[in-house]
Amino acid sequence: MAVYTSLSDSDMRALVADYYLGELVSFQGISGGVENTNYFLTTTTGKYVVTLFEEFELEEVPYFLDVVAHLKHKGFNVPAALIDIHGERLREVKGRPAIIVDCFPGGELKGTDETSCRLMGEALAKLHIAGEDFPEHRDSHRGVAWWHKTSQAIKAELEPAQAELLQSQIAAFDDFIAQHGDLPKTTIHGDLFYNNTLFEGNTLSAIIDFYNACYSWAMYDLAIVVNDWCSDMSTGELDQNKYRALLKAYLHERDVTPEEAEAWPYMLRIAALRFWLSRLEAWHGAKHDPERLAQQHDPLEFQRILEARVRFAPALTVFS
Numbered sequence: 182m183a184v185y186t187s188l189s190d191s192d193m194r195a196l197v198a199d200y201y202l203g204e205l206v207s208f209q210g211i212s213g214g215v216e217n218t219n220y221f222l223t224t225t226t227g228k229y230v231v232t233l234f235e236e237f238e239l240e241e242v243p244y245f246l247d248v249v250a251h252l253k254h255k256g257f258n259v260p261a262a263l264i265d266i267h268g269e270r271l272r273e274v275k276g277r278p279a280i281i282v283d284c285f286p287g288g289e290l291k292g293t294d295e296t297s298c299r300l301m302g303e304a305l306a307k308l309h310i311a312g313e314d315f316p317e318h319r320d321s322h323r324g325v326a327w328w329h330k331t332s333q334a335i336k337a338e339l340e341p342a343q344a345e346l347l348q349s350q351i352a353a354f355d356d357f358i359a360q361h362g363d364l365p366k367t368t369i370h371g372d373l374f375y376n377n378t379l380f381e382g383n384t385l386s387a388i389i390d391f392y393n394a395c396y397s398w399a400m401y402d403l404a405i406v407v408n409d410w411c412s413d414m415s416t417g418e419l420d421q422n423k424y425r426a427l428l429k430a431y432l433h434e435r436d437v438t439p440e441e442a443e444a445w446p447y448m449l450r451i452a453a454l455r456f457w458l459s460r461l462e463a464w465h466g467a468k469h470d471p472e473r474l475a476q477q478h479d480p481l482e483f484q485r486i487l488e489a490r491v492r493f494a495p496a497l498t499v500f501s
């Protein structure tokens with residue numbers, strides 16, 4: 182269970198007392214998620230989620246809270262940090278930066294289908310348009326510099342064929358982007374897997390977990406989403422019906438430039454590589470701790486997706 186920092190009853194009571202949330206009723210650690218500690222919290226005023234940031238220090242968190250506040254202001258159902266009785270939205274709890282947000286209705290999808298892919302494609306395009314005028318431009322902490330550094334650091338742990346795949350794909354992307362560096366950027370989610378959305382029936386009720394948000398290529402974010410929402414995880418191949426539904430909905434809302442279309446196959450591959458690498462890094466970091474290892478996502482899924490996109494990456498087609 183991914184509760185890295187445990188809160189006691191008295192910790193939670195003290196926290197709740199600092200907000201306008203009435204009295205504590207109950208709380209429970211959330212087992213989903215690998216990056217942060219999350220608790221469901223019920224008080225006499227409603228249901229909330231407490232997040233303790235495990236990867237960021239206090240001064241790094243405001244950017245992410247600002248992104249969410251910007252999107253909430255534009256009408257998206259996203260988890261903005263609540264303000265406490267001191268007028269603050271961010272604090273430290275047990276040495277970790279912490280916030281409380283509203284708990285949204287709905288639940289995680291068990292899997293994707295054409296309808297959810299269509300809804301995601303539409304929402305993602307709107308998110309990209311809404312993010313264009315967000316004034317803070319932060320580079321990704323898992324962007325180009327990170328994947329260069331991490332691929333070097335992890336090379337010795339890999340089979341030769343894996344190391345070759347990693348290096349050749351990074352080199353191919355570097356060559357491409359050196360000549361096409363001015364592709365359109367916006368504020369992107371950066372990790373919009375389907376387990377970072379909540380659905381109530383066929384309604385997308387919230388988009389959560391903006392802690393990989395950054396200023397980057399819109400096409401990269403679209404590729405992250407397509408790889409997770411539209412792939413058969415056992416083979417890495419794209420499910421053509423889901424892919425078509427998602428792209429059609431995205432392209433209906435947001436026009437892409439010819440340069441973005443040209444970049445699409447590279448983006449599909451580098452987006453697969455980014456999650457293969459982060460999963461490899463997490464897996465190797467946890468390999469001496471069986472409990473933590475059991476919580477990690479399987480790196481092989483994204484190796485298979487990358488291999489599938491190397492075999493064939495589709496051109497960006499405007500589906501009618």
Ligand SMILES: Nc1ncnc2c1ncn2[C@@H]1O[C@H](COP(=O)(O)OP(=O)(O)OP(=O)(O)O)[C@@H](O)[C@H]1O
Nearest residue numbers: 211213214215216217230260283284285376389390
């Ligand atoms: N505001 C919210 N409303 C309802 N449920 C939520 C909310 N925030 C988190 N959850 C639930 O908690 C789970 C874990 O949250 P989240 O994805 O933010 O954790 P994480 O550790 O950052 O995960 P990840 O592995 O995606 O990085 C979500 O999948 C969702 O079920």
Ligand SMILES: N[C@@H](CCO)C(=O)O
Nearest residue numbers: 216372374456460478
């Ligand atoms: N969505 C990521 C984990 C959180 O960043 C993955 O599935 O590897």
